[in-house]
Amino acid sequence: MKLSFRKINAVLQLRLKLMLSNMSILFTPIFAIGFVIVMGSLMPEVETGEAGAPFSTSGFLLSFGLIFNVAIAGISMSSSPIAEEKEKHTLRVLMTSSVKGGEYFIGSMIPTLLILITTNILLIPASGVPFGEIPLPTYIVITTLASLVSILIGYIIGIYSKNQAQASLVSTPILLILTSTPVLRTFNENLAEILDYTYGGVLANLAESLSFNNEYQWNVTDTSVLLGSLFISLGIFVYVYKKNGLDHE
């Protein structure tokens, strides 16, 4: 499939113009930052090893903010526009105007990914983790890969849904599981081990190790989990797209 840069650019501009004319889609990333700031002012400052628990407030806030942004914003920002376009019958017009599925997905993905990356970086000062001690390239690579997984999950939901209501309904259980990852990890060690094998768990690990002033070490598990999640979601996405198309009736 030969993709046209001109058309990807046109779809990208379309998405940007739609975002600017209707800012509601930016609500979730902004809310992630706001929520972390508010929670930070309400929660007591607890540091490593205090009271025998390996817990850090800033680490918890950062992992919570990351999951909130990557999972909720990532999935909703990619599933909602497709579902909305189907509901308002604008997607058919676009797809019959010689725009290929690949061009649509790439053009739509770029602004979403940029917003998610920016928010992920802004979450560092918002959560109170010292900015200077963050290995920024590692942090950006891991959070970006996780954001890509969320965007792909959102696309899968968008392809299956006929309208926005259905997209929200399908997203809810997935978001519930993903957003409860940081909390569930603190409750049960066995559960924490299982959650380490999800991309949400990898984000939580990253946030925690950074907040304890430890240098995050790339490890086989996290890398495999992230890449595995990416390839699995990409595989499902390609399968669902080939089976249903973008605007199936």
Add this chain to the structure above:
Amino acid sequence: MSLITLENVMKQEDTRTVLKNLNLIIKEKSQIGIKMTNNESSVLFKLLTGEVTPSSGRIEKGSSCIATELTEDGLYEDLTISSYLTIFKKIAGFHNPLEEFIGIFSLSDIWNTKISRLSLDQKKRVSLLRMSLFSPDLLLIQSPLSNSTIEGTELYIKALEHLKSNNAAILFTSHFLEELLLLSNDIYRYNRYIGLEKTDLSNGNQLTPNDKTETGFKPNNVYKVTSKMADKTIFFSPDEIDFIESINSVSNLRIGEEYFPTDLTMNELEEKLTHFGFFRCHRSYLVNLQRVSELVSYSKNSYTLILKGHPNVKLPLSRSRLEEMKTLIEF
């Protein structure tokens, strides 16, 4: 040059036959109207664009650039016309400045207005301009003038002239013949039993008394019932008519789901159409016997005729006429 040729095309969906016996040639610059339902029209568009393949028959395509517009198609309501069309200009790779076309499509005063604030007429013209940016050989448009105002219709027809000047062929589908009369030169009606039937059209000012007197040849077995709509006269073959109903002393031809008034009285029509298998089943009804599928007797003195494909249409049959009908169709 023919852009698309359909030969005995049939399409089934979920074991249901949606279209059959489609024979049509779409030539360059032609403006064709087909009276059919939206569902039939959507399937036809998919066949023509190659989105689906026919269950049987053959489609020969000489055109690759086809633009379609369905009634339900939406525009990005949050964008202005200018932003919306600029995006599609980029997608189409159209090089000329859009400003050249603002006047042609009557969008000058609303160029920077949000699409959500536009009227239906204006949105239809925006869609038409969007399609024209792709310089299509063929446009497939579904019911563009449904719910349009008189002014909106005029401006839409004016914008169509631009597309015609670019040699684009246009195929319109609509449930209403009146709409197709305004937009097309050739009109067909889709009948699910017969397929596509061409409707004879002639402009109101084309028939002059001299034409009639100077013509020496007059065929004996040709008869068409006429109905005047707008500035055109439509000719219906007797076999296309399901029945004729007299409403307030005006004879109305019932064809499919539509009524067409005619100047002829019921008696005149009875006289002309008896030879074509029509029968005066009631003072106010003249029925095409070929279309009758059932005779139902609800009581001793009450009879009703039900027509093929119209189970809800029940025509009264006078008791006095029953015997006459029995003789006619020998049952």
